[in-house]
Amino acid sequence: MNYILFDGAVRDQLLPFTFTRPVADIRVGILTLREKWEHMLGTTTTTITEDYLVDKFPMVEMEENVMINASFIPSEHMIALIEGLLENQAVFYEDEPLAFFAKEGEEVDFDSYEVVQYTYDDVLRIEHTWDIFAKNGDAIARDFALLTEGRTSQPIPEKTVAFNESQIFIEEGAKLSLCSLNAEGGPIYIGKHSEIMEGAMIRGPFALCDNATVKMGAKIYGPTTIGPHCKVGGEINNSVLMGYSSKGHDGFLGNSVLGEWCNLGADTNNSNLKNNYAEVRLWDYETEGFAHTGLQFCGLMMGDHSKCSINTMFNTGTVVGVSANIFGSGFPRNFIPSFSWGGSAGMTTYKTNKAFEVSKIVMERRGVDFTTDDAAILEHVFEEAAKWRKG
Template structure:
């Protein structure tokens, strides 16, 4: 296939705040892989480029050597929305420009070279998808991510799908100590360098369990698939990891976790419940932090999105927390709470359900977190993992700090 793949963000990226504040939409995770990685695997051997909003362009350029700087390609190109999860590959025999639709939503297009001049940019450096509407349209198999809870609700099925794609079930290649129980071993993969200590139960009966290189599962933990444990992460003694959970690289996780996504380098080491939640990178939850994911009246949970309360349509919605945010010991989060980046939440009682970025405090008092102090803490935390805060990352954080000044605390 002599074509390119261009993964692009659209104007709905902000519906995925706070998770998309500090990363492009295609780096959000669902299952074992990111949204972008899932799309790329449908285009083997094809050159990939990206189109992102202006605010994160420098960050993406710093992190992706193949980023062209928001330039429209010059050859036949598959434009695919970063919010799309494909169920099957797109048609490969196209010669005429063709738009792709999922449930009456345009999610991309194959654009022949002769039509590339019709593609324009709109505000914020995003491409104007209205050009796609002029092409012939075909319905494709997939679903789109509209809000953070969509990532969580699809996570279990995506772990299963990714696990099947990788084809590694039944391979136990790491170190397994005595008295470990595997249920439905064909649904379990233990990578080289991973360790499973005595008393652990890994249950693959309800879905696959993938434990990546260098990960450690400490004694008496129970893992019930579908679950993904990332590279060099540590599951603490007696932890209970339930279905639909993805844990990124270099995390420490204990207590009870259910149907949640945790990005890399984040910690929930101690007792406490995390359910139907999504944590960004460099998050730390203090001991006995709990989040509610179900209202007592079993009603739909509403979440603050872009200044408006949005009905999730679901009874089960937990906590969404942006990068570098933290909670103190015994913190309680209500159903559908959204916490921005670089927050420090502590104190008795339930804090507000919407906590803007760079907020310090809890229910009794909240104030703006001093930017220099917040960045210094981030540097200190990252240095402990041999990472550094890059110039582009710090610039983006400063811009977010200035924007958050206009949000109510």
């Protein structure tokens, strides 16, 4: 069967991260949503997403297809129902399609479908940006079980202090030196060719993905995910870095999500708790207002390619778009549109030619090309974000 992941109704609620990727390519837990589905289905997938993303994330349609809502984290019950779908059948969760059978070129009319309601209590879904960190502990636990079942971890080095060793899994090529791993609160996964340097202290749930680095003396509280090729130091609590991003120095990052190719300057700090302990509200691109999160702790949401200088201070519940460059003293606004340049003293437009020069340099340092597809996506985001920029 040909499986296609679609963005679904929550795509705009997951901006700024879905400006530059389909919902399926959001990382939560150890794996991206796509990687979870592919692992459990035992096959590759393609994507239905926004038109401007299709050159980088194409869809492959065949005569018979099963469409899957990418915002759901797969479970064994979901997989069993999806693999058994036949023509004119669908699985719904409440009022929304979770998966359905589709023939090539034919319109789908659910009124003519046999609809099965999904009633199992194992639903874990990413519907809002803050779900990425708030549900990260459950996602790490599921991925840990998925990736380690029937496998044996590399040995824990003698000079590494480890608690609850059965919940620590170290992949081949990982390097650990004089660090502390405490998995009493949740599993710890150390990816291939990753490194944890001397003096780092880590509490699970925690995922260090392939080729990522934890620097000396870091203090990391779970549930936290450090994506592939990321570099982190200082203090981190309940955060997700999707990949290729750096928080390499002292400073605090808490209850936050960074996309790819982000960089936080030395001693950057974010607030994750309001002084009056009130619920945090977060910018919502869909309503163009501030949404109720229901959370007391919520920090920074930063889209791909955004960066800030040393000593940057982010207020509670700050949303930074794609390819913003933030610097200066004081607290910048708690909504910074894509391609903004400046800080608390004011913002101007970060022109694409300058932004692309930086992206090329940053990506080349990691052996990744800045492609024409990447440029076209960012050009689209630049134009879409113009209505929110003032300068």
